[in-house]
Amino acid sequence: MSARNSLDLEQDPRSIIGTRVFDAPRELVWTAWTDPKHLAQWWGPNGFSTTTSAFDMRPGGVWRFVMHGPDGRDYQNRITFDEIVRPERIVYRHSGGEDVEPVQFTQTVTFEDVGGKTRLTWRGVFPSAAERERVIKEYGADKGLVQTLSRLGEYLATME
Secondary structure, X not given: OOOOEEEEOOOOOOEXXXXXXXXXXXXXXXXXXXXXXXXXXHOOOOOOEEEEEEEOOOOOOEEEEEEEOOOOOEEEXXXXXXXXXXXXXXXXXXXXXXXXXXXXXXEEEEEEEEOOEEEEEEEEEOOOHHHHHXXXXXXXXXXXXXXXXXXXXXXXXXXX
């Protein structure tokens, strides 16, 4: 793992916490995170692509998307935004259900300005430690988060 990425599975047995400092201003990182045309360029682990069918970024709004795996499998996703504080924080719920992947968690993403760079912290909290472990085992969520943060870093370098 790059020295710029940090993955914490110890702080809370129900959480996956990823942190990375990007050599990019907070406003640019926020833009990459909040526009579906940018999200399509970096969202997901290595080898994945993302297609958005609905994106309504406001409290109560929903982001519907499909993550296309390198093995040809499609992963349906639905995110409901709970809180948006530009350019500091996004809180959302990934809710599993009949028409989406059976994964439920609450995610808080913070964007902290650190001298012109941006420290992004991505904290997912699962209903239980057992559910977190299932998602790590079945989906590789821990490695996927690290890869997604790296892909975001690579994409930000093309935006500047």
